[in-house]
Amino acid sequence: MGGNAVGASADTDFGNFLDQSITQAVGTLKESERVSMAAVAGKASAQDVVRSVLAAEMTVQSVVAIRDKMVQAYQEIMRIAV
Secondary structure, three states: OOHHHHHHHHHHHHHHHHEEEHHHHHHHHHHHHHHHHHHHHHOOOHHHHHHHHHHHHHHHHHHHHHHHHHHHHHHHHHHHOO
């Protein structure tokens, strides 16, 4: 019974980790958009735009890589014979 509590805790921790990671990724993308719009208005430097766009690009690449690994793990689990 104690193992189930640990498993539930691990599920919650992983869920919280994913939630926080997604929230952080969305924040990075919104910040990049904000800086880009500020540049259009003449209120941000080109360096700031490049920095924020590169951060957003890295974030998207990370999210896609994590998604790909999760899909791969799901497919692997589905191939297991019961």
